[in-house]
Amino acid sequence: MSNADPAGNCRLVPTPADPNCDFRATPGSVSLEVKALTGSVLFLKVKYNGTTIVDTTPTDKISFVIVPGMTNLDVIYVFSDTTNGKGSLNEVCSANTLLKNVSADNPAVQYVICS
Amino acid sequence: MKKILLISSFLLMGQISLCVLARSANCETLLKQITDASDATARTAAISTLVRLGNNPVCFAEIVDNSPAGERGAYAVFLKYLELHRTDKQAGSSVGTGGTTNLVSKGVTAKALSVAAEYGALTQSVSNQIVTVQGSLDGFPAAFIRQGLFPYCLPDNANHSACTEERVLSFLRRISYGISFDTSQNSQAISGTASETQQGTTQPVTFTPNGHQISSITGRYILWNARDATSEAFKTKWKSALSTSAGTPSPMLLENAGDSLMSSLISLVPPASNELFNDWSTRAAQALSGARNEDVISQWDDCARQLVELLTTGISTYHCGAPPETFSKDKIAKYTDPKLPEHAMAFLQALSEYRYEEDAFVADIADKPVLTFEYNNNRPLGQSSLSTFRLIFDKGIGKNWSVTANGAFTTYDAQPPASIPGANRLRDSQLGVQVNRSLGTLAFLGAATVSGTYYFQYQNSPAILNVTPSMPLSGITLTGIPGDATQVFAQKGNLQVAQLKLALGAGQSNVRFPIAFSYSNRTELIAKPEWRAQFGITYDFDSLFAGN
Numbered sequence: 001m002s003n004a005d006p007a008g009n010c011r012l013v014p015t016p017a018d019p020n021c022d023f024r025a026t027p028g029s030v031s032l033e034v035k036a037l038t039g040s041v042l043f044l045k046v047k048y049n050g051t052t053i054v055d056t057t058p059t060d061k062i063s064f065v066i067v068p069g070m071t072n073l074d075v076i077y078v079f080s081d082t083t084n085g086k087g088s089l090n091e092v093c094s095a096n097t098l099l100k101n102v103s104a105d106n107p108a109v110q111y112v113i114c115s
Numbered sequence: 116m117k118k119i120l121l122i123s124s125f126l127l128m129g130q131i132s133l134c135v136l137a138r139s140a141n142c143e144t145l146l147k148q149i150t151d152a153s154d155a156t157a158r159t160a161a162i163s164t165l166v167r168l169g170n171n172p173v174c175f176a177e178i179v180d181n182s183p184a185g186e187r188g189a190y191a192v193f194l195k196y197l198e199l200h201r202t203d204k205q206a207g208s209s210v211g212t213g214g215t216t217n218l219v220s221k222g223v224t225a226k227a228l229s230v231a232a233e234y235g236a237l238t239q240s241v242s243n244q245i246v247t248v249q250g251s252l253d254g255f256p257a258a259f260i261r262q263g264l265f266p267y268c269l270p271d272n273a274n275h276s277a278c279t280e281e282r283v284l285s286f287l288r289r290i291s292y293g294i295s296f297d298t299s300q301n302s303q304a305i306s307g308t309a310s311e312t313q314q315g316t317t318q319p320v321t322f323t324p325n326g327h328q329i330s331s332i333t334g335r336y337i338l339w340n341a342r343d344a345t346s347e348a349f350k351t352k353w354k355s356a357l358s359t360s361a362g363t364p365s366p367m368l369l370e371n372a373g374d375s376l377m378s379s380l381i382s383l384v385p386p387a388s389n390e391l392f393n394d395w396s397t398r399a400a401q402a403l404s405g406a407r408n409e410d411v412i413s414q415w416d417d418c419a420r421q422l423v424e425l426l427t428t429g430i431s432t433y434h435c436g437a438p439p440e441t442f443s444k445d446k447i448a449k450y451t452d453p454k455l456p457e458h459a460m461a462f463l464q465a466l467s468e469y470r471y472e473e474d475a476f477v478a479d480i481a482d483k484p485v486l487t488f489e490y491n492n493n494r495p496l497g498q499s500s501l502s503t504f505r506l507i508f509d510k511g512i513g514k515n516w517s518v519t520a521n522g523a524f525t526t527y528d529a530q531p532p533a534s535i536p537g538a539n540r541l542r543d544s545q546l547g548v549q550v551n552r553s554l555g556t557l558a559f560l561g562a563a564t565v566s567g568t569y570y571f572q573y574q575n576s577p578a579i580l581n582v583t584p585s586m587p588l589s590g591i592t593l594t595g596i597p598g599d600a601t602q603v604f605a606q607k608g609n610l611q612v613a614q615l616k617l618a619l620g621a622g623q624s625n626v627r628f629p630i631a632f633s634y635s636n637r638t639e640l641i642a643k644p645e646w647r648a649q650f651g652i653t654y655d656f657d658s659l660f661a662g663n
Contacts, residue, residue, distance in 0.1 A: 016159075016160035016163060016164070017156070017159045017160060017163055018163060019162070019163045019166045019167060019396040019397050019399070019400035020167070020387075020393050020396050020397065022167060022169075022170065039344075039345070039350070040350045040353060040354060042354070042357065044357075044369070044370070044373045045373045045374065045376075045377045047377065047381070056360070056370070057358055058354075058357045058358065058366075069387075069388075070387035070388060070393075071387055072169070072381075072386055072387050074377060074380055074381055076373045076376050076377050076380070076469075078357065078369065078373070078473060079473065080344065080349070080350055080353045080477060081344065081345070081477075082470065082473045082474050082477055100170075106170075106171060106173065107376070107466075107469065107470075107473070108172055108376050108377070108380045108462075108466060108469075109169065109170060109171075109172070110169030110170075110172065110380060110381075110384045111169065111170070112167065112169060112387045113387075114387075
């Protein structure tokens, strides 16, 4: 697991070498956004730790409170370019940390946040 | 998904066979990233991405699906599928009961039509006393995809032997049909003709039905389709349509598919708290890190097989790095799921349906028919059958304006009698132009559109009515007609109509109310100017069915 500290007011750090966790986090409120690189991309459905974050209105920003432990962030993305659509998942914070790349090939993703 | 195909094959051919499938294409891509990694850091990151299976659940689902457990699971799913899709159960009341919609009590029934009806292949509009049922041909395969009978092709499934491709659906979407039914009470009449000589006060009669319920049949083919799936205007409209549940197109089918995909994702991928899965991820990453590039694939195969066995039974004969951690019976019961193969199949099917809805939603916004050919076989009550051949041009101008132009000619299906002056097969030719302006969403009234239309008809041959003196046409009184006359005809003359129409949508509902006023210099039968007002109602059933 990475020992890097989040920058500024950022809470999440991607841990690409960790086989169990996608991100290391400090507990507390966090906002994420999905940015389009090819076409448009939105969060269609989001659940964090079993709680629904996005259900009826697709959005490009989500907020939730990270709790201690290993938790799941389940996301269904929707793409306007269903073949080549690409984007990135970033934290809304001073460093606007790039957390993951997202792709129309893989609209359903489960991330693990370790806190 | 392949198992669903297997099931479909069984249903179609009456036989079943289990097949051994190749390694998942999705996993292959991730494995290639490991062997192609430029340095140790990139290689470690690629390995972690592979073993964190929630990052790529398609790879995980295909691992499970391709395993021996997956084959057994397919058979279990197949049996469940058969039970769920039994059609030897009567739906609704039986024939002979007062309120039934069934003409016969069934043993088994065709599924395709009810699937299509239940899942929005059809839209209906009511005009006067004519009910028109219409839809596009892609509605039928779409219904099959939504039912899981046929999978929708995913981008990477080139190795799949059969699936419904987007380009096939795109072609079928160009072809549409419509059937109009005359539902007016007088459209179903019975005429009686004396068949024998009168016997006292009784008279034997032969009855002839005159149902005439199908009043027209229409087929359309889009010759030229303009597609804009990249502009900023498209993206704005796509985002707006996604946020408006009662808009057009409705996002509800996509929303529902997203719900199914989310549920199946959560059922498939072990949660972060699954220690058995986390132990495997750690060991698999170590085993792959220690493997030479040429051994990565074989090592991965062993690890993947071990994972499926561990998650379904808690024990495995395969090797993946260090031996698995020993868990208590309680933990094994907690962390294993014998239904994992079923979850994998459900996920792949949900993904297939989601990808279809995603594509269909984009196509509804991006694809605009510009030039369409239409054939209409019209069988109006009391008139000879007519065939109309029409070209339809439709083009948007700017944000709120659009122009629609029609050019058409109509022929009689049979040569009119030579006794009618000027009559020939070419009945008329037509030209119509309509300019539409969207008024946006008005308070209390919802979406509104105003349009102005001009229509010109060159009447090459007079309109002909078929008459039966013993059975007068509804709404038409003929006097001074000889008893043996079978056809009457009107005066020729060019017809011009102008119309102003306001179409209102009621709030968030799918009901639309067109209100129109029109002026014509004459009609086909009446050579006098006429003012008319029309009021209609339309309903889009698609979102209603999506809501179910």
